[in-house]
Structures are given as C-alpha cells and as structure tokens.
Amino acid sequence: MRSRNSRLGTAAALAGLIAGTAMAGCSTTGMDASDTITIALAANPTGAFDPYRNREFGISEVAPFTHDSLLYKTPEGEFVSRLAATWKADNTSATFTLTPGITCADGSALTAKDVAAAINFASDAANASWAYGYYTPTAPLTAVGDDASRTVRVTVAQPYGYLLDTVGLLPILCAAGVKDPDSLANRSNGTGPYVVSAVSTGETIELKRRDDYAWGPDGTTVADAPATVVFRQIADETTAANLLLSGDVNIANVSGPNSDRVRAAGLDSADAYTAAAWLNFNQREGRATSDRRVREALVHALDFKEVIAVSTNTHGVAAEGLLVTEPAVCPTNAVAGVLPGQDLERAAKLLDEAGWVLGSDGKRVKDGVPLTLGLRYWTDRSELERPTAELLAARWKAIGVGIEPIGENVGGLVKTLYQTGNFDVYLLGWDLRLGSQFIPYLSGPLPPRGQNFMALDNPEYVKLSAEANATTPPQGCDLWGKAERAVVNDFDLVPISNRVTSLFYRGVTGQLTPVEPTSLRATQ
Structure with missing residues (x-):
C-alpha cells in the first residue's frame, strides 16, 4: 500500500478549487474525453502561486500541475528525466543538463542560469522559504548555471547524500516569478504542463493545458491530456463523496465510512497510508510542555488502541516511524519499544514530580496557576481530527489537565x-519520505527565521541527523533510525496512528499515487 500526501481532498500534506464560475456547479458526466476533469480539495491555497514563498501553495496538489522539477521520481523510486535530460550526483555535488526547448508559462525560455537562480533562492535560509530543508539541504549550497552547455552544477559545503531527492525534485519557479513575487498573485509562472487561467478564492482554481509542453517524465507530452483541470474546494468529505457518486467530481480523497459507501458503488480507488494522530509538543520557554515529564505523562494517559480506532475510524494502523510517504528513503521503526503503554499511575506521578499538584476539584495547579493546555487540530485534513482531539482532551482531563481543543x-x-506559536499540543500528522526533510522542523531556528515551530532542542537528534545527512542510502539508514528514535524517545514528536485514505476516481485514468499531471486522461 503506497502512502500519499493527504492534501488531495483536504497533504499535508498538503496540500483547492474554479473552473471559472460556469464550471463550479455543473456535472462532468458526459463531457468530451479531452475537455475537463475536476479534482476536489478541502482547502484552497490562498495567496500567490509561489512555490517558494507561499507554503499553502507549495504543499498543495495544484503545484505539480504548474511547476516542474529537474527530475521525476517514480512510485517505484526510480529517477527519470523531466527538465533535466541527464544528471549525475554524489554527496558533494550534482550536475543537471537541461532538455532543450523548455519554456515558462509567460513564454520566456528557461535557461540554466534561471534554474540556478531558483535553486539558490530556495536554498538560502535568509529568504525563509518553506522549501528550505525540504527541497534543499540545510548545508550551504551554491548553484551555477551555464547557458551555453545548458548545465546547472550544484555544490554543497559539506557532504550531503540526497541532492537528487531534494534539489532534483524542487519545483522550479521561472525568473520573473523569482524576481517579482507580486506577479504571481493570480497566475502561475512555472514550466509545468498547465497554467492557472482563472481563480475564485475559496471556490475553484482553473488550469489550462499548455499545448506546447513536451518535457514531462521521460519526454512525456500532453497531447491527450485534459484541456482543463479544475480544482474545486470541498471542505466536507461527505460532500466530496456525494459529488464523486454523482459524477460532479472526478478525483477526491475520501476516508472512513464515506470511503466504504463510495467503494460499494464500484468506483476505482488507490489506497494509501497517511499520518493521522501525531502529537507535536511546543517546547517554547514558559510552556508546560517544555517539561519532558509533562509530555511523557500526556502520552502515558492514552490508550493507543483507542486513539488509533478513533483517529482512523478503524481504517488504519499504528504508526511505525516518521516516514510515511512512499517511496520513503530509509524507512525505520522509531516507535516500537520506545513509546510507553497506558499507565495512569505513572502519568500522575510524573505530573506530581513536575510540580503540578492535583487539587480536590480534580484539576492540577502549580504556584497557583492551573495546568491548562491548548490543543489545536487541522480541520481541513480530515473529518476525524475533531473526534480525535475530543478523545485526547477527555483522557487528559481525567489526569487533571485542563484542555481547550481548537480547530483551525x-x-x-x-x-x-x-x-x-500559540499552542501547547498540535494534533498534526507528517507525510514525509526523507529523513533530511525533518531537520529544519526538528532543529534549528524558530519561525520566522526557521521552521522549528516546536522549538525543539534535542542534541542527540542534531548529532545523529547531521551524521546521517552526510551519507548516501542505504549506508546511512541505521543512523536515520537512531535519529528518529531520539526524537520519539524525548516525546518531542509522537506518532500514534496512520490512516488509510482512498483516492477515488471516475472518468479519468493515469498515475494517481501521487498524481502525475502528464499521465491523466479523461475517459468520459
């Protein structure tokens, strides 16, 4: 079973939306096979269509349609050509030779210097791009483009074995967009097979096919691809399921009982695991959760089997490691034998040791201040987030902790x-496939200077992840496993469950896990 970014239908991981107002409510049933497909997303990536500065767009399912990367990685883990016709890499450098004739959405030719400028922008920590550390190393990087030879050479200041898995897969923003982000307010400027043609904020995003596109994976064209792709915002999974069944939507993620009834109707699907109930603890100074004893107590208060059942609606499994999205590089089991089982006596003792005294009213207080925690959850991710948050709140209230669940x-x-940074615990799953992608989130500077939103300071993780980062797989996989376990053992990030989500589709075929835009074909 493959794992997929869960934002299709919300994803993250992440991860919409308008066919022009005329398309927003009409059925796709009976359409010309080359005309239009409609994809449901739970959240519209607001703001500019900027894959570097706008996190919402960068992690959305819209971005792969409009912005290409140098390489394409197949679901089986093989790199094939995309913008780059040839490439070579080791743990100090990588060289990419561009396919000739590539153009941007604004009509300009894509040059090697343009690609180098995009890579340098995204990999410069000073630019505070969300792509930093996700699609780039955290080590200093330099990219140089030679237009005469169409080559882009990337070098890192210290050994790093994952240049193809990061820089090679970085969405490339064309030169005008890098220089002028305001130009991306209602339009895209990448080299992808589609370009944004109409936007209705909070409703739909319409994409039009670029008929001159001929540099997809292994030279794929879009000759038979749908002329129009509509991303339609549908926040409610029940509604998404209904629209699938009625033929008003071609592709949507549906989980839990809704998936059962859609499957029973005979619709095709691709199943995957996505992260479900994961606990992210805020360790900023002054937060109760900065105390390891408090974090451990909160974990001891939970019956994981109960949490798994609720967070997945019995359509899931216990989390094994931090890497969920396939093909994962160095998947490990960082959970088995590390996380404790439910032990209410131990939870109470830990809170006592941390100075949180249980009062006659059943609530814990320290120095006259009640132990009240803010528990937040992402409403767009799944309809199961709220009941999971309510379950956690109930179990934590039982050990004297005041809880305020807030959906966002x-x-x-x-x-x-x-x-x-106003949270104590965030119920938020991670859908990543590469250990190095965690580094800026689990270490380093806090926002806005960095991505470390939990304010983690785990020296063992920093040491082990740095050592693992310098290796090439599979040599460094054992080190990545040890680094992940250091995080879980400290109760910094606690993965509990992964749910099965089903990407249902009708009237369309193609590579859907994850969606590869050039492969889509309308069949209605």
Whole structure:
C-alpha cells in the first residue's frame, strides 16, 4: 500500500478549487474525453502561486500541475528525466543538463542560469522559504548555471547524500516569478504542463493545458491530456463523496465510512497510508510542555488502541516511524519499544514530580496557576481530527489537565505554527519520505527565521541527523533510525496512528499515487 500526501481532498500534506464560475456547479458526466476533469480539495491555497514563498501553495496538489522539477521520481523510486535530460550526483555535488526547448508559462525560455537562480533562492535560509530543508539541504549550497552547455552544477559545503531527492525534485519557479513575487498573485509562472487561467478564492482554481509542453517524465507530452483541470474546494468529505457518486467530481480523497459507501458503488480507488494522530509538543520557554515529564505523562494517559480506532475510524494502523510517504528513503521503526503503554499511575506521578499538584476539584495547579493546555487540530485534513482531539482532551482531563481543543483551517494552522506559536499540543500528522526533510522542523531556528515551530532542542537528534545527512542510502539508514528514535524517545514528536485514505476516481485514468499531471486522461 503506497502512502500519499493527504492534501488531495483536504497533504499535508498538503496540500483547492474554479473552473471559472460556469464550471463550479455543473456535472462532468458526459463531457468530451479531452475537455475537463475536476479534482476536489478541502482547502484552497490562498495567496500567490509561489512555490517558494507561499507554503499553502507549495504543499498543495495544484503545484505539480504548474511547476516542474529537474527530475521525476517514480512510485517505484526510480529517477527519470523531466527538465533535466541527464544528471549525475554524489554527496558533494550534482550536475543537471537541461532538455532543450523548455519554456515558462509567460513564454520566456528557461535557461540554466534561471534554474540556478531558483535553486539558490530556495536554498538560502535568509529568504525563509518553506522549501528550505525540504527541497534543499540545510548545508550551504551554491548553484551555477551555464547557458551555453545548458548545465546547472550544484555544490554543497559539506557532504550531503540526497541532492537528487531534494534539489532534483524542487519545483522550479521561472525568473520573473523569482524576481517579482507580486506577479504571481493570480497566475502561475512555472514550466509545468498547465497554467492557472482563472481563480475564485475559496471556490475553484482553473488550469489550462499548455499545448506546447513536451518535457514531462521521460519526454512525456500532453497531447491527450485534459484541456482543463479544475480544482474545486470541498471542505466536507461527505460532500466530496456525494459529488464523486454523482459524477460532479472526478478525483477526491475520501476516508472512513464515506470511503466504504463510495467503494460499494464500484468506483476505482488507490489506497494509501497517511499520518493521522501525531502529537507535536511546543517546547517554547514558559510552556508546560517544555517539561519532558509533562509530555511523557500526556502520552502515558492514552490508550493507543483507542486513539488509533478513533483517529482512523478503524481504517488504519499504528504508526511505525516518521516516514510515511512512499517511496520513503530509509524507512525505520522509531516507535516500537520506545513509546510507553497506558499507565495512569505513572502519568500522575510524573505530573506530581513536575510540580503540578492535583487539587480536590480534580484539576492540577502549580504556584497557583492551573495546568491548562491548548490543543489545536487541522480541520481541513480530515473529518476525524475533531473526534480525535475530543478523545485526547477527555483522557487528559481525567489526569487533571485542563484542555481547550481548537480547530483551525490551513490559514489558521500556518499562522499558529509560523507566526504566533500559540499552542501547547498540535494534533498534526507528517507525510514525509526523507529523513533530511525533518531537520529544519526538528532543529534549528524558530519561525520566522526557521521552521522549528516546536522549538525543539534535542542534541542527540542534531548529532545523529547531521551524521546521517552526510551519507548516501542505504549506508546511512541505521543512523536515520537512531535519529528518529531520539526524537520519539524525548516525546518531542509522537506518532500514534496512520490512516488509510482512498483516492477515488471516475472518468479519468493515469498515475494517481501521487498524481502525475502528464499521465491523466479523461475517459468520459
């Protein structure tokens, strides 16, 4: 079973939306096979269509349609050509030779220097791009383009074995977009097979096919691809399921009982695991959760089997490690034998040791201040987030902890994690496939200077992840496993469950796990 970014239908991981107002409510049933397909997303990536500065867009399912990367990685883990016709890499450098004739959405030719400038922008920590550390190393990087030879050479200041898995897969923003982000307010400027043609914020995003596109994976064209792709915002999974069944939507993620009834109707699907109930603990100074004893107590208060059942609606499994999205590089089991079982006596003892005294009213207090924690969850991710948060709150109240569950849409999530930092526990799963992608989130500077929104300071993780980062797989896989276990053992990030989500589709075929835009074909 493959894992997929869960934002199709919300994803993250992440991860919409308008066919022009005329398309927003009409059925796709009976359409010309080359005309239009409609994809349901739970959250509209607001703001500019900027894959570097706008996290909401960068992690959305819209971005792969509009922005290409140098390489394409197949679901089986093989690299094939995309913008780059040839490439070579080791743990100090990589060289990419561009396919000739590539153009941007604004009509300009894509040059090697343009690609180098995009890579340098995304990999410069000073630019605070969300792509830093995700699609780039955290080590200093330099990219140089030679237009005469169409080559882009990337070098790192210290050994790093995953240049193809990061820089090679970085969405490339064309030169005008790098220089002028305001130009991306209502339009895209990448080299992808589609370009944004119409936007209705909070409703739909319409993409039009670029008929001159001929540099997809292994030279794929879009000659038979749908002329129009509509991303339609559908926040409610029940509604998404209904629209699938009625033929008004071609592709949507559906989980839990809704998936059962859609499957019973005979629709095709691709099943995958996505992260479900994961606990992210805020360790900023002054937060109760900065105390390891408090974090461990909260974990001891939970019956994991109960949490798994609720967070997946019995359509899931216990989390094994931090890497969920396939093909994962160095998947490990960082959970088995590390996380404790439910032990209410131990939980109470830990809170006592931390100075949180249980009062006659059943609530814990320290120095006259009640132990009240803010528990936040991402409403766009799944309908199961709220009942999971309510279960956690009930179990933590039973050990004297006051809990305030707060649901947030994607805009609220970004504001909380990267602006205010106002949370104690965030119920948020991670859908990553590469250990190095965790580094800026689990170490380093806090927002806005960095991505470390939990304010983690785990020296063992920093040491082990740095050592693992310098290796090439599979040599470094054991080190990545040890680094992950250091995080879980400290109760910094606690993965509990992964749920099965089903990507259902009708009237369309193609590579759907994950969606590869050039492969899509309308069949209605």
